[in-house]
Amino acid sequence: MAKAKVAFFDFACCEGCQIEMTNFGDAAFLELLNHIDIVEFREAISEKTTEPIDVALVEGSFTREADRARLEEIRRRAKIVIAFGQCACTAGINALKNHQKDYKECVYGKDAKMPHLDSAQAQPISAVIKVDYSAYGCPVNKYEVLQIVSHLLHGKAPVVPNHPVCVECKRRETVCRYHEGDHCLGVVARAGCGAPCPASGIPCEACRGFVDQPNETALKKVLKEKGGLSERRAEEKTLMFTANQRGATTAKHPEKSPALAAPQGGRS
Amino acid sequence: MQEQFLADKAFEPFLAKLIAAGPVVGPVGKRSQFVFAPLRSPAEARLDYDVTILPPKKLFFPPAQDLVRFDGDKVEGCIEPVAMVVFGVHPYDVKALDMTDLLFKERNEDRNYLAHREAATLVAMTPQKASSRAFWGSIGTGVEPKGHDALLTKVPGGWIYEARTPKGTALLKHGDFASATKEQSSAARKAGLDAGRKCSANLKHPAAAVAHRMKTVFKDEKLWNGLAEDCFSCGSCNTVCPTCYCFDVQDRWNLDQKSGTRTRYWDACLAEDFSKVTLGANASENFRETKGERFRHRFMRKASYLNEKLGGPACVGCGRCSAACTADIADPVRVIDTIMGRPS
Ligand code: SF4
Ligand code: SF4
Numbered sequence: 125m126a127k128a129k130v131a132f133f134d135f136a137c138c139e140g141c142q143i144e145m146t147n148f149g150d151a152a153f154l155e156l157l158n159h160i161d162i163v164e165f166r167e168a169i170s171e172k173t174t175e176p177i178d179v180a181l182v183e184g185s186f187t188r189e190a191d192r193a194r195l196e197e198i199r200r201r202a203k204i205v206i207a208f209g210q211c212a213c214t215a216g217i218n219a220l221k222n223h224q225k226d227y228k229e230c231v232y233g234k235d236a237k238m239p240h241l242d243s244a245q246a247q248p249i250s251a252v253i254k255v256d257y258s259a260y261g262c263p264v265n266k267y268e269v270l271q272i273v274s275h276l277l278h279g280k281a282p283v284v285p286n287h288p289v290c291v292e293c294k295r296r297e298t299v300c301r302y303h304e305g306d307h308c309l310g311v312v313a314r315a316g317c318g319a320p321c322p323a324s325g326i327p328c329e330a331c332r333g334f335v336d337q338p339n340e341t342a343l344k345k346v347l348k349e350k351g352g353l354s355e356r357r358a359e360e361k362t363l364m365f366t367a368n369q370r371g372a373t374t375a376k377h378p379e380k381s382p383a384l385a386a387p388q389g390g391r392s
Numbered sequence: 393m394q395e396q397f398l399a400d401k402a403f404e405p406f407l408a409k410l411i412a413a414g415p416v417v418g419p420v421g422k423r424s425q426f427v428f429a430p431l432r433s434p435a436e437a438r439l440d441y442d443v444t445i446l447p448p449k450k451l452f453f454p455p456a457q458d459l460v461r462f463d464g465d466k467v468e469g470c471i472e473p474v475a476m477v478v479f480g481v482h483p484y485d486v487k488a489l490d491m492t493d494l495l496f497k498e499r500n501e502d503r504n505y506l507a508h509r510e511a512a513t514l515v516a517m518t519p520q521k522a523s524s525r526a527f528w529g530s531i532g533t534g535v536e537p538k539g540h541d542a543l544l545t546k547v548p549g550g551w552i553y554e555a556r557t558p559k560g561t562a563l564l565k566h567g568d569f570a571s572a573t574k575e576q577s578s579a580a581r582k583a584g585l586d587a588g589r590k591c592s593a594n595l596k597h598p599a600a601a602v603a604h605r606m607k608t609v610f611k612d613e614k615l616w617n618g619l620a621e622d623c624f625s626c627g628s629c630n631t632v633c634p635t636c637y638c639f640d641v642q643d644r645w646n647l648d649q650k651s652g653t654r655t656r657y658w659d660a661c662l663a664e665d666f667s668k669v670t671l672g673a674n675a676s677e678n679f680r681e682t683k684g685e686r687f688r689h690r691f692m693r694k695a696s697y698l699n700e701k702l703g704g705p706a707c708v709g710c711g712r713c714s715a716a717c718t719a720d721i722a723d724p725v726r727v728i729d730t731i732m733g734r735p736s
Contacts, residue, residue: 341622
């Protein structure tokens with residue numbers, strides 16, 4: 125079988141998710157290159173491609189109308205599109221600005237009027253193109269990305285968790301933040317990270333976004349009653365990574381899987 | 393067998409010798425709570441613990457357990473049991489292990505669990521404390537714990553050790569034991585009988601009446617949706633439960649894309665995707681779609697469905713779910729009280 129052609133693309137983001145992949149180091153990467161051809165990957169190689177691709181890992185959110193054509197062009201060339209990282213999946217922290225008016229003045233002061241700072245609402249790439257799979261996280265979990273790619277190489281549908289971070293805390297016997305008088309978003313946050321933050325005594329910020337059906341009403345209640353947050357903070361607390369997911373039961377992660385993967389439709 | 397007495401000053405040397413002889417797992421402190429972990433020294437053991445975050449089930453059926461390693465067409469099982477002493481298990485957890493022993497033996501023997509379980513020596517211990525959510529003193533009272541190899545009980549001046557199996561007897565050689573006097577034995581028996589009173593929560597209703605009522609309220613959607621209104625579907629109540637035993641199986645490939653591991657992970661019926669099944673190409677169906685249905689399912693399993701098979705409810709009253717539930721809606725005592733107080 126010819127090696128699968130894999131390319132990374134970036135839109136509005138910090139490219140930290142690409143960097144995260146380079147953290148695998150040489151040995152792992154070179155081994156992986158026996159099975160895939162990386163044809164575009166701005167953070168690691170200078171080559172670019174206009175050829176058809178098997179798997180496109182698209183990082184960053186859609187914030188400019190001008191990016192629409194490029195996204196569509198990637199979609200046309202790619203058998204499989206993976207939303208790569210939280211900015212691509214839900215618009216991540218970029219979506220914070222969707223709820224603010226004065227962010228440009230706040231960040232850039234007198235330079236706020238510079239034309240290249242103009243951008244529209246931050247949206248997930250699924251607002252423009254069909255996304256086949258999502259690699260959540262800010263940054264992505266590189267081991268999970270590896271498994272997603274492995275599953276695709278073997279013609280299987282990748283499995284991405286849709287249960288809250290609580291499951292992972294309990295599995296590793298982390299003392300719950302709420303038992304220590306703290307607050308935490310783990311109850312509504314999508315797992316898959318292994319819950320490192322609560323294990324270090326830090327509340328989960330839901331950097332992989334919400335699960336498909338977050339109980340936002342109950343969340344606000346426990347943030348106030350158990351976490352001791354004020355009404356306003358309880359309201360704003362969940363905004364950091366989930367601004368675009370608030371108040372809407374989120375779109376299910378995509379289930380259609382084309383060509384390369386034989387869809388299993390199993391639970392994730 | 394005659395009960396043995398171990399004086400307080402001989403206790404540490406006994407535990408030290410056990411640890412020197414092979415792996416010993418016991419309760420240790422973790423921040424403000426307790427977990428079962430390998431003991432490096434007797435001083436680490438917190439025999440005054442009230443409850444551990446996860447039950448000792450995790451030692452035989454860990455949260456992630458490799459089942460099979462594969463390399464191309466070559467496949468090999470990963471059953472590599474370690475003979476260990478599990479020290480200081482409370483009787484409610486022994487009862488829960490009795491249940492998982494039975495459930496994993498049924499029909500297809502689950503060697504991945506049983507091999508680990510059989511390799512272990514279980515030293516139970518009469519609880520010195522009960523957690524604030526525990527109600528083991530009042531549930532399944534007709535069911536005696538039976539899977540332990542020995543029972544240890546604190547009495548004035550020392551400990552009473554009651555060996556119940558040859559494995560339990562074999563540990564006696566590590567300590568400076570003497571035959572217990574009548575008084576010492578009866579002090580231990582009394583401590584055992586009194587232990588249940590340490591629980592501040594109590595289930596007032598007999599198991600058979602609860603099991604029956606569960607069936608009559610099964611279709612009461614309003615009841616279940618109300619009980620589950622604040623539910624996060626986080627599955628914490630399942631994950632910490634000593635009698636939950638569902639798992640999900642996943643394959644992972646190594647970098648070479650040829651070799652890898654098939655692993656089972658604890659699953660949770662309160663989580664949304666647990667009941668999601670495929671309907672073939674790109675279609676799926678969730679047969680317990682609402683949180684109310686999932687919440688109900690757990691209570692049916694704990695208080696009704698398995699009663700006949702297990703001889704009592706599939707809940708041992710450890711109170712772990714009550715404490716683990718951030719929404720604080722999972723407490724079986726409160727839920728059962730609500731259900732029993734409801735006109736049928
Ligand atoms: S249902 Fe709750 S109280 Fe009963 S055994 Fe499970 S965790 Fe313990
Ligand atoms: S622990 Fe509580 S909130 Fe979480 S699934 Fe169980 S009942 Fe629902």
